[in-house]
Amino acid sequence: MAERLGQIGKLLIGIWIAGIAIAMFLVIPQYEGLGNAGRIVIMHVPTAWVSVLAFAVSAVFSALYLWRGRPVYDHYALAAAESGFLFTALATVTGMIFSQVVWGIYWNWDPRQTSIFVLLLIYAALFALRSAIDQPARRRQLSAVYSLFAFVTVPFLIFVAPRIADSTLHPNCAFIQGSACDGVTLEVGKIGLLGDRKVQLLGLERQGDIITAAVKVSEPGLSSETILRPSYDLAAGDMVARPEFPGLRYQLGLEAVDLTANSALLNIEAPGTGLLENQRTLVTFLAAIIGFTALFVWLLTLRATLLDVQWALAQREGSRL
């Protein structure tokens, strides 16, 4: 009975994931400005979520192993780490592809890239440690200790994040309009950072109710500079012209103007509508998260069962010798 249920579950996961893959291209509308590259988000975010989940699951089973000392817990911890590594690699690669297409750079050490890189390193270290110890009981015990120890240090990355957040390109700032990113308020002549671009407010010009700002935007490394002219309608209280950053699909918005202080609030904006405001996108997105989580659970049990069988076989061989 349980076996039959497992079979059905396996089939369901397959169909579910296939459905998501189709929905990714057919159901979701194209994001204005992002083009087809935006669709990769449906894969990218769930894989990143699973890679963190797997790390936590691995740590939980490591703790159980240290507590109870039963090899089966270690098998689950290893299975979680192995499938987690797979998902982490997928999340990294999909993220890099998206980053290159949309931001024109594969890697720029923003907080999330740093943390996923650390996660990859920890997984790799865990596998290296396991392969360097021959005796099974000792291998299990020491890798469980390392896994737990690493789990304690990872949350500190959260505290590191704000310190390197100047260079973030990730959604909290640019994707979902009006969310966490506050932009920068600059007086005329002052310099600030938006994403990894340096911006300098050169001047504010008023024509009727329309204020136009001249903003000098410098590429990272100061390789090139351009002057963009976003504008703001005082009467309507809304942005008018939102020029694109050179080479990027992001726009520079003039969100507020203070004429008495001669200063302006500049912000980096995702083009078009907010990503998850669209109902179909949101549903597909949630379905993808559920699907990938189920896929992880299936991989986890499959691999753990396999390790159990291997261990049982090895023991039988051992007792025969």
Add this chain to the structure above:
Amino acid sequence: MSVRSEQPVAGPAVPALRTILVAAWAVFVKDLRTELRTRYALNAMVLFAACTAVMVSIGTTFIGLRRSEEALLIQASLLWVALLFAAITGLSRGFVHEEETRTLAALRLAAPPAAVYLGKFLLNLALLAVLGLITSVLFIILVRVQVGSPLAFLLMIAAGSLCLAAATTILAAIIARASFKSALFAVLAFPLLVPPLIIAIQGTAVSLDNAGLDPVRGALQFLVAYSVATFVTSLMLFRFVWEA
């Protein structure tokens, strides 16, 4: 095959704190004495740091780094690169030496696990204190690092070293039981040290500017919190490493 017996580990249930501290001090003094006799770890670490400082000096003094924000960050990064790699060459010595000379069993009989951990932790801390001092002086002389606020700089180096010792001592115990010891030590230690190193580098860069103690306060708090977390976790987990 049951790996562990069901009965609790033999010996007095929980040794009093005082006994642990006395034993820890004994382990520390013993290790310090062996280290001072051979100076194996210290020599390796200091020579490594000196080589790095000389290399950096040869590379950078010709161009004469202008004192900008970037220059301070570069100097701080180089200083921590030297400290990190020198530390990694030496910090595993405490446990690896026990394993190589097959004295682990004797140590296991003589002292409770917590005391062994504490003793080795103190030894690593002492090694790092010497290393940090020498490396900083070498960088100040050879790389022309100008320390704007000496107290902040000193505290940053101390707090960073505390993190290194707290995070790597238990790893040294782990790798002592594995093969490819020294390479594995670096592999295991680096990912865990990324967060404190980022903070230490930025904090040290700030301390090179003469802005006093205030701007580095956050960094110091972070480093101390990280040290406390890893230290406490190590204390809790060390028993399992020691049993393995």
